[in-house]
Amino acid sequence: MSASVYSSHVPAIGAAIDHGKTAEPYWAPMFAGFEPSKAWMKTHRPDVVFLVYNDHATNFDLSVIPTFAIGTAAEFEPADEGYGARPVPKVIGHPELASHIAQSVIQQGFDLTLVNELKVDHGLTVPMNLMFGTPAEWPVRVIPFHVNVVQYPVPSGARCFALGQAIRRAIESFDQPLNVQIWGTGGMSHQLQGPRAGLINRKWDNAFLDRLIADPQDLSAMPHIDYVREAGSEGIELVMWLIARGAMADAGGGRSPRVAHRFYHVPASNTAVGHLILENQA
Ligand code: DHB
Numbered sequence: 350m351s352a353s354v355y356s357s358h359v360p361a362i363g364a365a366i367d368h369g370k371t372a373e374p375y376w377a378p379m380f381a382g383f384e385p386s387k388a389w390m391k392t393h394r395p396d397v398v399f400l401v402y403n404d405h406a407t408n409f410d411l412s413v414i415p416t417f418a419i420g421t422a423a424e425f426e427p428a429d430e431g432y433g434a435r436p437v438p439k440v441i442g443h444p445e446l447a448s449h450i451a452q453s454v455i456q457q458g459f460d461l462t463l464v465n466e467l468k469v470d471h472g473l474t475v476p477m478n479l480m481f482g483t484p485a486e487w488p489v490r491v492i493p494f495h496v497n498v499v500q501y502p503v504p505s506g507a508r509c510f511a512l513g514q515a516i517r518r519a520i521e522s523f524d525q526p527l528n529v530q531i532w533g534t535g536g537m538s539h540q541l542q543g544p545r546a547g548l549i550n551r552k553w554d555n556a557f558l559d560r561l562i563a564d565p566q567d568l569s570a571m572p573h574i575d576y577v578r579e580a581g582s583e584g585i586e587l588v589m590w591l592i593a594r595g596a597m598a599d600a601g602g603g604r605s606p607r608v609a610h611r612f613y614h615v616p617a618s619n620t621a622v623g624h625l626i627l628e629n630q631a
């Protein structure tokens with residue numbers, strides 16, 4: 350595990366890319382915040398991204414909602430989210446590593462759902478664009494990892510952090526020396542419906558970033574109600590960032606990570622965009 354990346358996955362960002370609006374005044378400052386990330390990625394390109402995201406009732410409709418699900422397929426098509434599939438490349442998986450992680454993590458006590466056929470939505474494809482731009486083929490393999498943050502009950506921050514620790518152990522015990530990054534997506538503060546629709550909480554979001562960097566174990570004890578109250582009903586997506594953070598070296602007793610990039614921007618659609626890149630130190 351070399352590094353972790355954290356990013357919002359707002360669908361309107363994908364629409365701005367697909368419709369050539371990234372240079373418009375509304376969007377330009379948001380995309381500018383990811384220019385250092387794309388430059389960083391040129392010198393830190395992994396073999397595989399373990400990409401933690403949530404399906405938004407796209408692949409899993411409300412009839413079946415796994416809490417934690419790992420994509421074990423060889424490839425994953427972008428889903429039609431209502432306006433046709435996004436014009437992005439299909440996502441190439443890593444079935445061998447995914448199977449190994451499933452074996453290891455399940456034996457460590459996390460009962461993952463295995464997903465051998467999966468269509469991926471904006472939760473996965475928007476962060477890919479933010480980090481890689483719009484290439485003809487994605488330059489890395491991706492293991493999609495879905496977390497239910499759509500219908501209650503959702504997993505606790507503590508469970509997500511511990512799962513990240515188990516994922517790190519799984520990746521480190523794989524018998525090929527792959528460079529793997531883990532990404533956590535979603536957030537930051539946003540509420541899409543009800544009387545509080547449009548809620549943004551800059552102060553809370555930035556404190557979340559501070560705590561995620563400095564003391565994620567303590568942050569992981571924060572109860573759901575705090576996310577919902579402070580960051581809005583969809584702010585609960587941020588528990589997924591704790592999976593990525595739990596997979597960093599210091600969560601297993603190693604050195605604290607280096608902050609390679611930090612960015613925060615409002616607005617993007619109805620959402621606060623947060624972004625971090627953390628590197629493990631040798
Ligand atoms: C929106 C949807 C999301 O899944 C998200 O993470 C942020 C914003 C939206 O519909 O605006």
Ligand code: FE
Pocket residue numbers: 358405472535536586
């Ligand atoms: Fe989302």
